[in-house]
Amino acid sequence: MKRIGILTSGGDCQGLNAAIRGVCKTLYNHYKKDEIEIYGIIDGYRGLITGEYRLMKPEDFSGILTRGGTILGTSRQPFKLMRVIDEENNVDKVAAMKANYKKMKLDCLVILGGNGTQKSANMLSQEGLNVVSLPKTIDNDLWGTDMTFGFQSAVDIATQVIDCIHTTATSHSRVFIVELMGHKAGWLTLYAGIAGGADVILIPEIPYDINKVIKCIKQRTKSGKNFSILAVAEGAISKERAALPKKQKKEALANLMYPSISYEIAAQIEKATGQETRVTVPGHFQRGGSPVPYDKLIATRFGAAAGECIINEHYGCMVSLINGRVVPVALSDIAGKLKTVPADCEIIKTARLTGISFGD
Ligand code: F6P
Numbered sequence: 254m255k256r257i258g259i260l261t262s263g264g265d266c267q268g269l270n271a272a273i274r275g276v277c278k279t280l281y282n283h284y285k286k287d288e289i290e291i292y293g294i295i296d297g298y299r300g301l302i303t304g305e306y307r308l309m310k311p312e313d314f315s316g317i318l319t320r321g322g323t324i325l326g327t328s329r330q331p332f333k334l335m336r337v338i339d340e341e342n343n344v345d346k347v348a349a350m351k352a353n354y355k356k357m358k359l360d361c362l363v364i365l366g367g368n369g370t371q372k373s374a375n376m377l378s379q380e381g382l383n384v385v386s387l388p389k390t391i392d393n394d395l396w397g398t399d400m401t402f403g404f405q406s407a408v409d410i411a412t413q414v415i416d417c418i419h420t421t422a423t424s425h426s427r428v429f430i431v432e433l434m435g436h437k438a439g440w441l442t443l444y445a446g447i448a449g450g451a452d453v454i455l456i457p458e459i460p461y462d463i464n465k466v467i468k469c470i471k472q473r474t475k476s477g478k479n480f481s482i483l484a485v486a487e488g489a490i491s492k493e494r495a496a497l498p499k500k501q502k503k504e505a506l507a508n509l510m511y512p513s514i515s516y517e518i519a520a521q522i523e524k525a526t527g528q529e530t531r532v533t534v535p536g537h538f539q540r541g542g543s544p545v546p547y548d549k550l551i552a553t554r555f556g557a558a559a560g561e562c563i564i565n566e567h568y569g570c571m572v573s574l575i576n577g578r579v580v581p582v583a584l585s586d587i588a589g590k591l592k593t594v595p596a597d598c599e600i601i602k603t604a605r606l607t608g609i610s611f612g613d
Contacts, residue, residue, distance in 0.1 A: 266403025275556015415449025
């Protein structure tokens, strides 16, 4: 009898259910009915800590390919607190997770998640649990994989937002800022910004000079363009702030006089150009709804590859897309590393060649 536990952790995204389905269909397909048991662990690591799980049936994984969110529920359990004893309840989280793994008599734990989740997955693997993980996040910032599932669906939504903003920006001769998710990595803003035809793209990896941003808008106005659109990542940062030591930078960002960086940029643009400037923040909309076909496909491929790892008893790995192929990579090689946008990458060059400003 093979016993598998499965959990989704961290912020949700499109394609989680497709990936869960991919893993479980592969296993049910390979093993006879009485040879496999799959336990759904509720709300991510929280369920593994508190022992909330249920035995799943094959029917649980039917009809979920296009469903957004996660049928298992999710929660944020910061990696940095994993080894900190929860004093209120006096719980040693790592010991509790190991005990519940043992109680369920698991042969493997399947973990779907982003950066923090992968760090905890690696920790559990080093603690002796058999772990196979899958790369999830709309941020596409996981080291060791060319693509995460959820990203293309978020790009689709963010691009639609910019497309819609175009028509209203033109009607009103306004400047519009579309603020997109991504605190540390600008992939989503970069892809959607290019696909949506933004005039300026500001991402955390390329600190901006507000005077250059303003100059770009003024030049557009001079050339007869009555509107401008900026795609701004929530983690975009000015050159001045980026140059500060870590602690001061953190303080400066925490003491922002505006709800987010986009509102500060909007105020600066409006003051310098006199042009009405509006901010649109699609927020969690970007993580919601059904996955696009690309994500349904890549999530299924990741799921099937994870199932194959379990069948082959290949543990301690995350399934990754590398040069078009889905392969397992060692969790110890990828955990804790962030895949940010290289400032000289081909897609940045594409944007620059087509006249998009990064404000640098
Ligand atoms: O999952 C990553 C992410 O989408 C970030 O881009 C965003 O800043 C964050 O999650 C928001 O998370 P929460 O759901 O905790 O507000």
